[in-house]
Amino acid sequence: MTSRVLITAGASGVGRAMAEAFDAAGAQVWVADIDVDALVECPSDWKQSLLDVSDETAVSSTFKEVEAAWGGLDVLCANAGVAGPTAAVEDVPLTDWRSCLSVNLEGAFLCSKYAAPIMKRQRSGAILITSSTAGQYGYPNRAPYAAAKWGMVGLGKTLAMELGPHGIRCNVICPGSVEGPRMEGVLQREAVAKGMTRDQVYNGYASGTSMGRFVEGRDIANMAVFLASDAARLVSGQVIAVDGHTVNPDPKL
Template sequence: MSKRIVITGGAAGIGRAIAERFLQDENRVAICDADPSAVAAFQTLYPQAIAKVADVTSEAGMETFFNDVETAWQGVDIVCANAGIGGPAGGIETLQYDDWQRCIATNVHGSFLTCRWAAKLMKEQGSGAIVLTSSTAGIMGYPLRSPYAAAKWAVVGMTKTLAMELGPHGIRVNAVCPGAVEGPRMDRIVANEAAARGVTEGEIRASYVTGVSMKTWVTAQDVANTVHFLASQAGNKISGQVLSIDGNTETLAP
């Protein structure tokens, strides 16, 4: 049976891979993203999907998006609170408060707004699955990336709490923690870290592989496959879990 699936940050990167994985099974998919060009490209490729421009830090903007989805579907089965940003790189004393706030807002507040809506609809129907996107930085220390680490740890805390809060209503809540995911977003993060550390981008890339047991990067498809499993009937007793998709990150320290 076709499922109703909402994915934030769904027009590019991990979010798009998740959307495409669910679309393979002919599910109904709705995505939002802050990038208008990415949303337009997604909608052109997948006209059957709902695709909207929305900033996950805007309560009004997200309410408009969610209201459109609710009107179209009268419910939701799977919600992926995926939208996030890497935030600034640098020692804590060098970081700007505005950059800190933006990182926290996108990663944490966006997840809150998404889960609040999902919980309301799912409690009414007595079922549902929520998957939040954290990071290996959400379970480990991450030098020179304190805003991102703090935000992603908060996502893990939200996951554990909502699993307990919503479990009695038949709702499962889990988080995925991707490692270094190949793609344009990680390219930007590598460039920022290289500048903050005063080393080459090649050295930063090598450090990511060095700190991973399997000596490999992750693909967006790797993450999408795990999310698909967690939200499926095969994972119907998995809740409150934080799953790393990273080849076993041993350290994020340089």
């Protein structure tokens, strides 16, 4: 793979796994992240930008920098996201609602907005949006996050229709519960909200899948590399869960 790949939130977690997988596949990698310390830890041969995806000026500047350096862009992984609050809907402050949608949904929109003209000029490209299984099911006590992730599914399907005539594909990846620090925070907050222990919540999520386990960043990364490749050249407008098959998104123990 000789693709030029930009990954938002690419310096850690799922994004870092994506960057490593694309790098291993022979792609040129550019990671954009808001975490300075995580960027410092990235390999020196990866290009990088400090980026807040909710800041349109910063997003525009980053894509101009990418096009100037590379002359184009083959793959955008719109992967940046935040977990948002865990609370009953009546207890969610409007500021928290807006912050969650701004990073998740608006961030994916802004990155797609500025990637599209670059890809249109070359009449090729692939946009991969990282949503969540929360974009396929209702998730109690996670209203802002679920709303944002459902919106990202709609955005991805619309982009596939709008950009397909220009040779650009768009697909949405919906991870399930991913092992790592971000999910750990969700588990702790949900345990408090439900009056359960952290392990009870963890086991509840795992038992809500037919395979009985959480997924890992590499599972998401492998799907991203496939969807960006020529092997998926006619795969577009799809919403693909990588979740161990969710059968009950809110199991009660």
